Amino acid sequence: MMKRSPLKPALALMLAAGLLSACSLAPTYQRPAAPVAAEFPAVPPAGGAKAQPARAADAKTAVDTGWREYFADARLQQLIAAALDNNRDLRVAVLRMEEARAAYNIQSADRLPNLNVGLSESRGKTPASVSNNGQISRNQRYDANLSLAAFELDFFGRVKSLSDAALASYLATDEARQSAQIGIVAEVAKAYFTERAYAEQYTLAQRTYEARKRTFDLTQQRVEVGASSRLDLRSNETLMETARASALALARQRAQAANALTLLVGQGVTADGAMASDAQIDAMSALPEGLPSELLARRPDIRAAEQRLQAANANIGAARAAFFPRVSLTAAIGSASPSFSGLFDGGTGSWSFVPQLTLPIFDAGRNKANLNLSEVRKNIAVADYEKSIQVAFREVADALAARTYLGEQVAAQRAIQEAQAERLRLLQLRFENGVASSLDVLDAQRELFSAEQSLVQARLLRATSAIDLYRALGGGLK
Structure with missing residues (x-):
């Protein structure tokens, strides 16, 4: 009669555990409803502004538009590429992702048995005074075995829930890395355009200062011959120094913007x-702009918040499973012999099979507290997820409002600048013909300089608002 192998029951038990490990006590995950309106708020034209033209139905969305395609400036493309390679914040985000992936690999390894091969030797000596036969005894033993170390049979899905939570945490950090990448692309573009705007304003201020200095020098010569008053001289000096102070302030701001870049x-x-x-x-x-519901798939920060919510949901399953018995299995098969040469001879086989059942009876409320903690953390994750959606909705709505008004604001500011330039030209003609006073010319110069600076600022605001819209809609990964 064939002798039944003692390991067959263990293998059958492991197979049953594998089938039952699909069971989970985690709550069925349901995505919370988005706590925002179904559409972005309409921004009506105001103050004579023209309505925005209709967007083409086949226009590419932000998420489908790579940053190289979105930003046409070759120098800006070089800076963004360098930032994606060198920025330390983005580097930390990548390392956080690697850290979470390693943690997930460690946790998921607990779902499979760990097999170890061991080879050991033991020697001992027993003195005659304590020996049973009153003689010195010596013993020696060699062991070789293949062992299964304390493998938990996941009947109630505790290990699976912990593995699912670790996977969701890893995916959340990956989404956070993508969100950081979008942020770096947008911030580099904004810093670049800011520095360029300051450079343009500085050029205007320097040019204005040089022109006013020439006027001041000419007025000073006229004062010396009695053709102009000292009031005209001081007025020209005030405008000249104002332009000089503006140029110095813009030089400082440009240097700081370059440092930020x-x-x-x-x-x-x-x-x-x-x-x-x-x-x-x-x-x-x-x-x-699309619809608010599309942000759920476009924006990595929202996807990251949802992955954190799923991790919290899975941890509830692990906390619930802690109330139920835990079954673990330790087994080994091998050979034992008093001599190394006879270690694998016939009749030296050995085996062990140690199933263990642990049933919680009294834990001073620890398991209950852990379950409560997991449920509270899930509620926090739900609130965090909903807040992420609301923030994204607000960012897109703000960017759309800026897009509606800033285009007309730039057009209005350009009309002001052109009108001030023409006003200055006409006043200079009148001054040369003795009709207008020098104070009128100085006032026109001051107003033109202010209009030129405001136009540059308005154009910068419009550029940065377009970048904000691109970022808010989830673009910038490619």
Whole structure:
């Protein structure tokens, strides 16, 4: 009669555990409803502003538009590429993702048995005074075995729930890395255009200062011959020094903007090129906004919040499983012999099979507290997920409002600048013909300088709002 192998019951038990491990006590996950309106708020034209043109139905969305396609400036593309390689914040985000992936690999390994091969030797000596036969005894033993170390049979899905939670945490950090990448792309573009705007304003201020200095020198000569008053001289001096102070302030702001850009890029940079043209800003602003529900799939920060919610949901399953018995299995098969040469001879086989059942009886409320903690953390994750959606909705709505009004604001500011330039030209003609006073000319120069600076600022606001819309809609990964 064939002798039944003692390991067959263990293998059968492991197979049954594998079938039952699909059971889980985690709550069925349901995505919370988005706590926002079904559509973005409409922004009606105001103050004579024209309505935005209809977006083409087949226009590419932000998530389908790579940053190289969105930002046409070659120098800006180089800076963004360098930032994606060198930025320390993004590097930390990548390392956090690697950390979470390693943690998931460790946790998921608990779902499979750990097999170990062992080879050991033991020697001992028993003195005659304590020996049973009154003689010195010596013993020696060699063991070789293949062992299964304390493998938990996951009847109630505790290990599976912990593995699911670790996987969701890993996916959340990966989404966080993508969100950080989008943020770096947007921040580099905004810092670049800010530095270029300051450079343009500085050029205007320096040019204005040089022109006013020439006027001041000419007025000083006229005062010396009695052709102008000292009041005219001091008025010209005030305008000249005002332009000089503005130029110095803009030089400082430009240097600080360059430092901010250097920090984002992660290496020394030399900014050159020009501020984005109106045509480029128009192209950047022409993104279709879509619907709020589409943000759930577009924005990695929302997807990261949902993965954290799923991790919290899985941890509830692990906390519930802690109330039930835990079954673990330790087994080994091998050979034992008093001599190494006879270790694998016939009749030296050995085996062990140690199932263990642990049933919680009294834990001073620890398991209940752990379950309560898991449920509270899930509620926190739900609130965090809903807040992420609300923040995303607000960011898109703000960017759409800016897109509606800033285009007309730039047009109005350009009309002011052109009108001030023409006013100055006419007053200079009148002054040369003795009709207007020098104070009228000085006032026109001051107003023109202010209009030129305001136009640059309005164009910068429109460019940064287009970048904010691109970022808010989930673009920038490619």
